[in-house]
């Protein structure tokens with residue numbers, strides 16, 4: 001038995017036939033579409049390395065069955081930059097040393113973009129740490145990560161308000 005689904009991934013529509021209903025979005029992205037920027041850490045919802053945005057909300061893609069997301073709009077780390085122009089969150093991670101080995105970084109960046117869109121934390125470091133607590137970093141780059149999310153939040157809020165950069 002096969003299952004036909006349609007997904008918009010990074011602004012491009014994909015018609016996909018699954019031969020196994022147990023395929024996760026993470027495995028679909030990495031092993032079928034070769035979008036390997038999304039990382040597999042624990043594969044059980046504990047590390048956040050696989051974070052992507054689905055219909056604008058951040059999820060652990062290792063816990064999401066592809067067949068359950070027919071029609072969904074996905075954004076992965078590969079779709080965040082606009083051509084050669086990095087997303088403000090990507091720039092902030094570079095400027096504030098928000099990574100060491102980089103393994104957790106795609107998930108951290110996707111989670112940060114989701115958090116800023118949710119407007120749950122503003123530029124309050126404590127609330128950012130709390131709202132990013134599902135994204136683990138074995139290198140312990142948390143200080144830079146928090147600073148980066150604060151800075152990106154401020155930059156994006158200023159841009160939304162029409163203030164000069």
Ligand code: FES
Pocket residue numbers: 039040041042043044045046047048049050051060061062063
């Ligand atoms: Fe999905 Fe760890 S790989 S939460």
Ligand code: FES
Pocket residue numbers: 098099100101102103104105136137138139140141
């Ligand atoms: Fe190495 Fe986070 S930068 S795991």
